[in-house]
Amino acid sequence: MARTVRPVARGLATHAPTLADVAERAGVSRQTVSNAVNNPELLRADTLERVLGVIEDLGYSPNRAARNLRTRTSRQVGLRFAPAQEGTANATMDRFVHSLVDASREAGYHVLLFAGEDPVASFDELLRSNAVDAFVVTDTFLSKDEAAWLQSRRAPFVAFGRPWRNPESGHPWVDVDGAAGVRLATQHLIDRGHTRIAWIGFRKGSYIGEDRRAGWCRVMDEHGLPTTGLASRVDDVVTSGREAATVLLDEAGPTAFVCASDTLAMGVVQTLTHRGMSVGRDVAVVGFDDSQAAQLLPGGLTSVRQPLEDVAVHVVAALQGLLALPPAVSEGVLLEPSLVVRGSS
Numbered sequence: 001m002a003r004t005v006r007p008v009a010r011g012l013a014t015h016a017p018t019l020a021d022v023a024e025r026a027g028v029s030r031q032t033v034s035n036a037v038n039n040p041e042l043l044r045a046d047t048l049e050r051v052l053g054v055i056e057d058l059g060y061s062p063n064r065a066a067r068n069l070r071t072r073t074s075r076q077v078g079l080r081f082a083p084a085q086e087g088t089a090n091a092t093m094d095r096f097v098h099s100l101v102d103a104s105r106e107a108g109y110h111v112l113l114f115a116g117e118d119p120v121a122s123f124d125e126l127l128r129s130n131a132v133d134a135f136v137v138t139d140t141f142l143s144k145d146e147a148a149w150l151q152s153r154r155a156p157f158v159a160f161g162r163p164w165r166n167p168e169s170g171h172p173w174v175d176v177d178g179a180a181g182v183r184l185a186t187q188h189l190i191d192r193g194h195t196r197i198a199w200i201g202f203r204k205g206s207y208i209g210e211d212r213r214a215g216w217c218r219v220m221d222e223h224g225l226p227t228t229g230l231a232s233r234v235d236d237v238v239t240s241g242r243e244a245a246t247v248l249l250d251e252a253g254p255t256a257f258v259c260a261s262d263t264l265a266m267g268v269v270q271t272l273t274h275r276g277m278s279v280g281r282d283v284a285v286v287g288f289d290d291s292q293a294a295q296l297l298p299g300g301l302t303s304v305r306q307p308l309e310d311v312a313v314h315v316v317a318a319l320q321g322l323l324a325l326p327p328a329v330s331e332g333v334l335l336e337p338s339l340v341v342r343g344s345s
Contacts, residue, residue, distance in 0.1 A: 017058040022055055078131070080114055134157055136315055151171060172321070172332065182214075189258065197254060200258075200267075266293055268285050269301070287302070
């Protein structure tokens with residue numbers, strides 16, 4: 001029986017282009033092609049231009065796995081991504097992760113997200129397998145073990161958040177000045193004529209909560225306005241904001257609220273709505289984080305917005321310093337937030 005032979009379409013490659021294909025087409029050695037991809041500074045400008053042109057023409061893509069084995073690098077950055085807490089409006093981490101992915105890609109890195117209730121165990125597994133070159137650590141206000149463990153293993157990492165528990169730790173970090181953000185919010189309400197401004201923040205012991213509360217206290221003191229009986233510390237959930245607003249309205253009669261989060265601010269809005277009060281006209285409300293909830297509330301919720309895109313850029317820059325040869329450790333970076341004014345104030 002005759003065998004049917006299928007013709008091969010002319011001009012179509014029968015295999016993915018290899019390093020050898022590039023070298024042959026460009027008339028250079030394989031090492032020269034490798035240098036063009038990994039160490040372009042070693043080549044003359046005309047040679048580099050010729051090789052890169054062939055790479056583009058052939059659509060050559062370096063074998064990432066092989067390169068990782070050779071260089072013992074992964075070009076990946078590990079980030080633990082915790083699940084969102086129920087009953088909150090906080091989407092800060094979602095915005096930050098998207099910004100970090102974009103900034104990392106520009107620097108030639110990829111972000112490896114991982115879960116797990118025990119971060120240290122996850123760090124250890126990823127380091128042993130050479131799956132990542134460095135880590136980005138968040139929630140520095142919750143854990144005192146992660147940074148210390150990574151430092152003990154000499155693992156490169158940058159923190160999104162100040163080293164609250166150990167200011168002298170020496171590792172690079174990037175954070176947003178929460179006190180400055182609340183100062184903006186409080187001054188905004190004073191400029192609108194409010195003198196009885198209540199504060200609803202996180203429970204005592206929260207470094208972030210106390211930092212933000214300090215902004216409210218400072219501005220109120222500077223203007224000689226009362227704070228006694230006008231503050232509440234609660235869990236960061238909507239129901240707590242609702243309950244705190246109920247007590248403060250009954251006992252202190254504030255005309256405005258500044259909240260440590262949009263979650264708490266949404267609780268205040270619910271209380272005002274339940275009482276038939278107009279948000280922004282009868283009582284002003286300002287939140288923190290500029291979440292989607294703040295943007296979607298009818299009339300909009302005035303809120304402090306963190307520059308998370310800038311945070312990500314600074315985090316990646318610090319990572320590049322740590323991974324350079326020789327490594328360079330950057331100092332902490334504290335960024336200023338802004339206030340987005342909407343109908344609630």
